[in-house]
Amino acid sequence: xxxxxxxxxxxxxxxxxxxxxxxxxxxxxxxxxxxxxxxxxxxxxxxxxxxxxxxxxxxxxxxxxxxxxxxxxxxxxxxxxxxxxxxxxxxxxxxxxxxxxxxxxxxxxxxxxxxxxxxxxxxxxxxxxxxxxxxxxxxxxxxxxxxxxxxxxxxxxxxxxxxxxxxxxxxxxxxxxxxxxxxxxxxxxxxxxxxxxxxxxxxxxxxxxxxxxxxxxxxxxxxxxxxxxxxxxxxxxxxxx
Ligand SMILES: [Fe+2]
Ligand SMILES: [Fe+2]
Numbered sequence: 001x002x003x004x005x006x007x008x009x010x011x012x013x014x015x016x017x018x019x020x021x022x023x024x025x026x027x028x029x030x031x032x033x034x035x036x037x038x039x040x041x042x043x044x045x046x047x048x049x050x051x052x053x054x055x056x057x058x059x060x061x062x063x064x065x066x067x068x069x070x071x072x073x074x075x076x077x078x079x080x081x082x083x084x085x086x087x088x089x090x091x092x093x094x095x096x097x098x099x100x101x102x103x104x105x106x107x108x109x110x111x112x113x114x115x116x117x118x119x120x121x122x123x124x125x126x127x128x129x130x131x132x133x134x135x136x137x138x139x140x141x142x143x144x145x146x147x148x149x150x151x152x153x154x155x156x157x158x159x160x161x162x163x164x165x166x167x168x169x170x171x172x173x174x175x176x177x178x179x180x181x182x183x184x185x186x187x188x189x190x191x192x193x194x195x196x197x198x199x200x201x202x203x204x205x206x207x208x209x210x211x212x213x214x215x216x217x218x219x220x221x222x223x224x225x226x227x228x229x230x231x232x233x234x235x236x237x238x239x240x241x
Pocket of ligand 2: 044073074075163203204205
């Protein structure tokens with residue numbers, strides 16, 4: 001993969017691996033390894049953040065022969081041990097992005113889980129009760145980590161990898177009442193500071209829309225596997241970056 005040429009990036013979110021499954025992504029990862037140069041996993045990798053679920057996915061990641069990068073999702077936090085989930089996946093060879101960006105084949109990758117908080121007029125402000133401020137702090141902190149990761153990149157092209165959505169466009173199809181729980185515009189504010197971001201991938205919105213854009217026009221793809229399957233009859237997206 002010489003720097004300067006485009007690379008093919010596969011992206012899939014919301015794997016939701018359960019503990020009774022048997023090599024659920026083995027064949028799919030083999031197919032993706034033949035079709036792409038890099039595989040991005042966009043969170044909700046496990047169903048409940050259980051050690052046993054992470055180990056099942058780790059075995060499938062070991063069978064993948066292209067670089068695997070990604071972020072955790074809210075489901076990976078459910079058992080209160082996201083560090084354990086991340087370390088099991090890391091030991092299997094996955095780079096768990098979280099502030100630390102990486103470069104592969106001349107393309108940069110920065111990622112965070114992200115958080116909720118809403119968009120535009122509906123964005124929750126850091127006002128009033130301490131717990132409301134703490135909630136907004138979490139969204140701001142995720143955006144800050146993403147910004148730092150993107151700022152550290154020296155590549156001309158990069159991809160931002162998220163679980164929560166940075167825009168409303170890719171949430172269309174979900175009930176409007178829950179949009180504010182599906183993402184945060186603060187993530188898009190961070191992304192739009194950088195000319196080198198060529199694409200954003202996220203998951204979480206299982207019933208959303210495949211493609212959208214940030215205010216500055218950077219393409220955003222909802223790669224939740226259920227959304228991508230509707231679009232392409234396969235559960236992963238392929239992007240030329
Ligand atoms: Fe999910
Ligand atoms: Fe999620």
